[in-house]
Amino acid sequence: MSAPTDDLLERERELAQLDALVDEAVAGRGGLALIEGPAGIGKSRLLAALRERAADRMLVLGARCGELERDFSFGAVRQLFEPLLRADAGGCERPNLLVGAAAPAAGVLGGPAADDATAAAEGSFAVLHGLYWATLELAEERPLLLAFDDLQWSDRPSLRFLAYLARRLESTPVLVAMTVRSTDPGSDPNLLAEIAADPLCVPVRPGPLTDAAVAALVRARLGAPADARFCDACEEATGGNPLLLHQLLRALADDGVRPLAGEAATVREIGPRAVARSVLRRLTRLSPETLAVARAVAVLGDSASLAAVGRLAELEEPQVARAAGELARADILQADPPLGFVHPLVRDAVYRDLSTAERELAHGRAAAALAAAGAADQQVAAQLVHAPCRGDAATVALLRDAAREASRRGGPESAVTYLARALDEPPAAAERTPVLLELALAESEMSAPLSALHLREAYDGLSDPAARASACFALVQSLLFTGGASEGAELARRTAAELSGDQLEERRMLESMQLLAVSFGAADPDNLWARALAEPPPAGGELGTKLLLAAIAFVRSAAARPVAEVLPVLETALEGDVLLHSRNGMMWSAAMVALTLSESPRTRAFLEAARAETYRRGGVFATASVEIWEGAWLLGTGDLADAGDALREALRLQDPWGADARGTSWSRGLIGQHGLLSGHDAATVRAELGEPPADDDESDGAVHWRTAQARLLLREGDAAGALALAELMGRTSRHLDHPAWRPWQSLAASALARLGRREEALAAIDGELALAERIGAPALIGRTQRLRGELEGADGIERLRAAAELLAATPARLERAFALASLGGALRRAGHPGDAREPLRAALELAEACGAAPLVEQVRSDLYAAGARPRSAALAGAAALTAREGRVAELAAEGRTNREIAQTLFVTPKTVEVHLSSAYRKLDIRSRRELSGALASG
Incomplete structure (x- = not known):
């Protein structure tokens, strides 16, 4: 690496940090560098140095965010990728960059519109996933550096992409480097905080220059010797800030001030406004045309075209080019294209020199200039946001068009900004309601x-x-x-x-x-709920009918109707994939829950199809719906690791969307249940559960929350508290009867048994067993039989054995592990330790495969008590594969590459690698060639 230059004085530590991150990314271990500090501290210069030092080892893409461009949807992302789409350094087009999983990003990056409707970018989440895959495609060619300067001013859609990418950088040759002004809250403080909090993010915080460095720069600019008191005044006036010091010294040099002790007062007088004074003084020495160009660039923002600047400044393009050269020589604009100021503080000095009214009028003229130059509606709209309101119908129409385009391209935040500005214009009375409706629908995504x-x-x-x-x-x-x-x-x-x-x-x-x-x-x-249970469901129909059928199927399953009454309704609801193509998360949720509660063999296929549809075209709400119910299904199969990831992702999406405590109680309750099965400590589980529902809350989410809380109380030995909560569940949410959805009777039975009230406990569990048998779902029956057998003690051994056998034919591996553990424990306590060992060993293997730490500990203890030494080897063979491991293995056996599997399942390549490695270990094979045989033998 090259040595630091003069303008990187005292930055050896920071450069070493950045060099190390480049080394890591080139080695395939991606990360983030967050260069943060106050304005002028040298963040941009460090980022520029990073780009220079990485250029021979990485593909370097950069974007510079501007305060006036934060309303331009995916503006920062476009700066990164669009030059590559036009042509790379060798003049070769990249026609394959935006195909396959990356196709939803085509609209954002200006690519051709896809003919295939499934590839159209119509949902914000789908666009993020498409951009992620476009990033991976580039990194496949060469390690990639994405550099964002002044990220605090980025548009929110680009920030969402960065937050999405950050969580998926591990094991990729991608380094994201960002500068952030620590004194500016930015476009979205929450997203910025989320990015900064990522475990892969390394903070780089350049500090102020030392006294010795300040003195060295004073001598270099103003001549030696320099009086110590003069240098101290320079340090005091600028705080050692490199840019402020640079501008101060330039102003002093322009005024002919010498570095003498007697001039310290002059330093203190100039210091606080050194940047503005220095810049504006330089501008006054230039021609009026040059001043007009500087102001035009300040209004239009960085990367403005010569044509647009010329229209706003009322100059011909050759005049603009000459003026830009003068401004570069005056250290105001960058010397190299595109047009832009050398620093945001310099741009601020020019922009703030205009009065508020002058700025608003200038933005209005800028919008007209851009429109006349044929700029995109969103570019024009970004200027109109800052222009005066005039009640102009054409302005309202343009803002609405720009909002529609932003929404279609996956940038609802920009659409909201444009439509809110359209309301302020204001629109004609007849147009107000349509604009309001468009605004509300754009807001529904965020x-x-x-x-x-x-x-x-x-x-x-x-x-x-x-x-x-x-x-x-x-x-x-x-x-x-x-x-x-x-x-x-x-x-x-x-x-x-x-x-x-x-x-x-x-x-x-x-x-x-x-x-x-x-x-x-x-x-x-x-009484629609009762009618959904009693009346024949409608036949056929279009979307409205399909939505109603999905809701009826959910109602019937939640009310513990037989599977035979639920699945035919579901089949009709799912015909033709009308529900899937609606991208409506509510109805996906209804269908998914009905499939899961009915233990339909179609559940996995529907979840996979819904996930694919969401990641191709869906938005935040639909994606959260898929994640929570896939997580619930994985929880039921015993795939605890992947279930936890899915459930936490659902909650992470719901929180910024604005769901309240009731709206998030489903995901929080399921996360709490996951934590108990996984062995999280009580404090962690309580933190995961969060705010409790009110006692009169009749929602299903309250039931999920109370279920987790009751199980936590039972684990802590508070049987009375658990019983009170179970009884509250029995008094509320009476529209629910399905024991997997409202297991109040089994919870009460467990609590009553611990309180010594055995007969009441048996009566309670019998009520739940009757419901399970009425429903006819094997895993549910097996679970309830197991609970009944546990309460029966020695008399329940055969019931436990039957439960384990029944569960063996279902995907509910963790439930089978519980049944085998209960069977083995009962046999041991009944004086049959030899008979107990086999079910206990099988239970141990299953529990370890599921990641159920508390059950593993319990079974190990029982095995030792039975006179056996627990084996450390985990369950092996196809039966040991989790749901996602099995699906990855199936696709790999078909000949798909890791990247193809990741694109098919809409997960990261790292996830595929982890699942495939685990599958190889469990199947005791070493290559893809052996997969088919190993899966078939299982």
């Missing part, structure tokens, strides 16, 4: 509370019943997750009543939301 607020107003302004039905559907969805379930259900009921007889699909769409609102604690005045 903020449920804001979306609900504007959807209410838009709904009130609509007169067409079909349009009101569509708005109502979106509003109810937001209300369900923000504490408004009762309001949403009543609104859906009233709106459905307004529809005419031929608007059947719209009515069914709203009835589906009324049904699901009951699961969020809403009342059901029309």
Whole structure:
């Protein structure tokens, strides 16, 4: 690596940190470098040095974020990738960069629109995943450095991409380097904090220059010798900030000030405004045309074209080019293209020299100049955001067009900004409701509370019943997750009543939301829940009917109806993949839960298809829905590691979206149950569970939360507390009966048994067993039989044996491990230690394979008590594979590469590598060639 230059004085430590990160990335261990500090401390110069030092080892892509460009959707990301899409350094196009899993990013990066609808970028989450894969494709060619300067001013869609990428950098040859002004909250402080908190993120914090360095620079610029008191004044005035010192010394040199003790007062007078004074003084010495160009670039932002600058400054392009050269020689603009200031503080000095009114008018003229130059609507809209409001219909139309484009390209934040500005314009009275509705729908992708607020107003302004039905559907969805379930259900009921007889699909769409609102604690005045159980479901139909059928299937499964009454409804609901293509997370959730509770063999295939659809075209809400219910299914199969990842990802998506405590109680409750099975300590589980539901909360989410809390109390020995919670569950949420969804009787039975109330405990578990047998789901019956057998003690051995045998034919490996552990323990306590060892060893292998640490510890203890030494070897063979390991192994056996498998399953290549390595170990093989045989023999 090259030695530090003069403008990198005292930066050896920081450069060494950055060099080490480059070495790691080149070796395939990706990471993040966050260069942070106040303005002028030298962050940009360090980033530039990093780019120079990495250029011979990595493909280097860079973006410079600007304060006035934060409303341009994916603006920073476009700066990174678009030069590559035009042509690389050798002039070769990259036609394959935006295909396959990367296809959803094509629209963002200006690529050709895809003919295949499944590849169109219509959801923000799909776009993030597409950009991630585009990044991996580039890194496959050569280790990659992505450099973001002044990230605090990045547009929010680009920040979302960085946050998404950061969590997936491990084991990739990608280094992301960012500079962040620590004194500026930025476009989105939460996203910036999330990126900074990533475990791979290494902070690089350049400090102020020492007294010795300040003195050396003073002597270099103003001549030697320099008086110590003069140097101290320079250090005091600038705090050792390199840029401020540079500008101060330039101003002093321009004024002919010599570095003498008597001039210290002059230093103190100039110091606080050194940058502005130095820049503006230089500008006054240049021509009026040059000043106009500087102001035009300040208004238009970095990377403005010569044509746009010329239009705004009212100059010809050759004049702009000459002025740009003068400004570069004056150390105001960068010498190399694109047009841009040498530092944001220099740009601020030029921009703030204009009054507020002058700036607003200049932005209005800039928008006109960009439009005349044929710029994209989003570029024009980003200027209009700062321009005066004039009630201009053309401005409203352009902002709406830009918002639609931003939403289609996966940037809802920019769409919200444009539409909010359109409302301020304001639009004509007849246009206000459509603009409000567009704003609310854009907000639904990023903020449920804001979306609900504007959807209410838009709904009130609509007169067409079909349009009101569509708005109502979106509003109810937001209300369900923000504490408004009762309001949403009543609104859906009233709106459905307004529809005419031929608007059947719209009515069914709203009835589906009324049904699901009951699961969020809403009342059901029309008894739709009871009717869904008693009346024949509708046949065929379009989307509204499919939505209603999915809701009816959920209702029937939650109410413990036989599987034979649920699965035919589900089959009709899922016909033609209409639900999948709707990208509606609510109805995916209803279908997924019904499939899972019914133990349908179709569950895995539907989850995989829903995941693929989401990652191709879906948004945040749909993705959170897929993650939570895939996590719930994996929890049921005993794949604890992957279940935890999915459930935490769901909660991570729900929190910034604005779901309230009730809205997140499903995911928090399931995460708590995962923590108990995995062996997390009580404090961790309580932290994962978070805020408890109110005692009168009738939602399904409250049931999941209380289930986890009751199991935690049982683990801690508080049987009375667990019983009280189980009884509360029995008094509430009476619309639910499925023991896997509301296991209050088995929880009560466990608590009663510990309290010595055996007969009551047996009565309670018998109630749950009767429900399980009515449903007819094998894993559920096996689980409940196991619980009954445990309560029976020595008399329950044969019941436990039957439960273990029944569970062996299901995917519920962890439940089978519990059954085998209970069987072995009962045999040991009954005086048959030899007979106990085999089921206990099988239980140990299964529990270890699932990652159920508490069960492993329990079984080991029983094995020692039975006179056996527990083997350390884990379960082997195809039966040992988790659900995701099995799917990865299947695809690998078909001949897919790791990257192809990752694209198929929408996971990272590292995840595939980990799962495949684990599969090889469990199958006792060493290559892909052996996979087919090993899987078949299993």
